[in-house]
Amino acid sequence: MRTQRLIMVVTAVLIALLMLVACSPSPPEEAASISGVITTVTPGYGTLGSVLVEGTEGSTSVYDKASVNITASTTLLRKTGDSYEGVAYSDLKVGMVVDVWFTGPVAESYPVQATADALVVVE
Numbered sequence: 001m002r003t004q005r006l007i008m009v010v011t012a013v014l015i016a017l018l019m020l021v022a023c024s025p026s027p028p029e030e031a032a033s034i035s036g037v038i039t040t041v042t043p044g045y046g047t048l049g050s051v052l053v054e055g056t057e058g059s060t061s062v063y064d065k066a067s068v069n070i071t072a073s074t075t076l077l078r079k080t081g082d083s084y085e086g087v088a089y090s091d092l093k094v095g096m097v098v099d100v101w102f103t104g105p106v107a108e109s110y111p112v113q114a115t116a117d118a119l120v121v122v123e
Contacts, residue, residue, distance in 0.1 A: 025077050025084050027120045032099035033106075034061045034068075035122075041092050047071045048089040051119075052111065053100055065111035068100055068119070075118040087121060097123035 036059060040052035048070045055064040070076070070089055077084040078091075092098075103117035 025075065025086055027075070027077060027084070027099065027118045028101045030101070032061060032120075033102040033114065034063045034066045035059050035099045036061065036065075036097070038092060038094055038096045038098055041094060044069070048074070051092060051098075053098060056097070063112050066100065066102075067111050067113045068102075069113075069115045070119065071115060074116045077118065078121040084120065092119075092121070096121050 034053050034055055036053045036055040038051045039054050041049065042051070043049045050067055050069050053066050053068055055061050070092075076087045076089065076092075078087045099120045099122055100116050101118045102114040104115050107113035
C-alpha cells in the first residue's frame with residue numbers, strides 16, 4: 001500500500017514537470033516578420049497599445065518598419081540565455097531590440113500595420 005502510494009506521488013510529480021516543460025513560453029518556429037528596434041511605444045484604445053519597430057541594418061526581415069498592435073492575446077517574451085520569460089506590455093521601452101511575428105492581415109501602408117502574434121525582446 002505504501003509503495004503504491006509512493007509510485008502514484010512520483011508519477012504525479014513527473015507528469016507535472018513534463019507539463020511545465022511543454023508549456024514553457026517560446027516564440028514561433030518560423031522567421032520573425034520584423035526584427036528591429038522599438039522607436040515608439042503608444043498606449044492603445046481597445047488594445048494594450050502599439051509599438052513602432054524599425055528594422056536594423058542587415059536584417060533579413062520582410063519589412064523594414066512596422067506599426068504593431070499589441071493585444072491581450074499577443075505573447076510577450078524576453079530572451080534570457082537559452083530560455084524565455086514572460087513580460088508585460090508596460091515593460092516595453094524605446095530602444096529595445098525585438099523580434100515580432102504578425103498574425104492576421106497586414107495593411108500594406110508605409111510603415112506596414114499589423115497585429116503581433118508574438119514579440120520577443122532580444123536586447
